[in-house]
Amino acid sequence: MERGQAQRQQQVRRQQSRSRKRKKYTLHYLLLFLFCIGLGLTLCFTVLFKINTIQVENNSYYSSEELISRSGLSKGESLFAFNAGDIEKMLEDRFPYIQSVKVKRRLPTTIILSVTEEVPLGSAYTEEGYSILSESGKVLKVKVNEAPKELPVLLGLEDESFTVGSYLSEVAEAKDGSKSRVLTEKFQRLQRFMTIAEEAAFGNLTYIELTDLGEIKVLYDGRILIDFGSELDLSKKIAFVQKVLEDGIADKHPLSGYTNENFEGTIDITDRKQLRTRALAISTVADQRAFTVFEDEDAFFAEEDEEEPVTEEPEVTEEEAEQEE
Structure with a gap:
């Protein structure tokens, strides 16, 4: 009986020994595997994958x-x-x-x-020069002396001061409640107008004026001032204007002497059911801010430096003054 118990104990010890050996081998293999992974990663970072x-x-x-x-x-x-x-x-x-x-x-x-x-949207007229704005409301450039001809000038933002890289939403957040809402609403109105205009392929806009009253005016091709009024039925208003332009607006004013290519005047489409036109020299009604060319400060100061120095007159002593008398 004692012999059988001893055999069982010996068998248990052998099993425990084999179990320890298996764990030891498993640990060795795991460490070897991790070493290989680390070596592979090191080679990837230092030798194999280099920028060429x-x-x-x-x-x-x-x-x-x-x-x-x-x-x-x-x-x-x-x-x-x-x-x-x-x-x-x-x-x-x-x-x-x-x-x-x-x-x-x-x-x-x-x-x-x-x-x-970013996709440039327009050139905002400000007192500091033109600021180029993107479709997302990002300020791309500031203090531009002359508005790029490929972009419409944006009127109605002249009191704003912009910083390159900022967004109109950030400019609006920094303002008081009412001013913040006005600026935000103006830009959202501009975005909506441009979206509808692009969908209708209505381009060649010289300037877009956003008034505080929620109205939209545009100067088309530098010669036709179009008053859209509010945004109500804006897509239909644009379609109506396009049809009139295509059919020949100058034909409506045979005594004006204008042709379809050089007609100057106004279109009032504040009521989408009724369009009124008027022939006149556009310079009399167009907003001249859109054509402003700001002075180049660097050139201005350079001209100042080139001016002839002012020669100071010699001081007159009291004795010389008495002699002159």
Whole structure:
């Protein structure tokens, strides 16, 4: 009986010993596996996946060289040795015409900077010069001396002061309640108008005037002032105006001497069911702020520096004054 008990104890000890050996081998294999993984990752970071090509796509306002230089990326460094999010944010903050950037890794050796750019909407007339605004309300440029001809001038924002890279929503938030609402409403009205105009292919707008009363006026082709009134039935009003322009607005004024190509005057479509036209020299009714060319401060001060120095007259002593008398 004692012999049987001893055999069972010996068998238990052998099983425990084998179990310890299996655990030991398992641990060794696990450590070896982790070592191989670590070695592989190290090789990926330091040897295998090094940047050989950096590409920039969908960029038109900034050169690829400028964006790559600002990104801090360089050939020869590891494909995984940088934080893509940090680079994306830095480029978006640094370049106002960039709406977003996506850094893409293409194995084994390529980095792609995929750019989404802001779409310019118009040039806001301000007392400091023109400020270029995007469709999203981002300020792209400020203190521009002359409005770009490819963009409509935006009137009704002359009291605002803009900073490059900021958004109109941020400018509005910094204002008092009523002023904040007015600015926000004006820009939203502008966005709605431009959306409808683009859908109708109604372009060639010289300026867009947003009044505090919620009305919209535009100068078309620098020669026809169109008063749309409120936004009510705006799409129908635009369609009505387009039809009149296509059918020949000058024919409605045969005594004016205008042709369809050079007709100047006004269109009143505040009531979409009734359109009124008037032939007259557009310079008498167009808002001249939209044609302002601001003085270039650098050139102004340069001209001041070039002015001839003023020669000071010598002081006259009391004795000389008495002699003259």
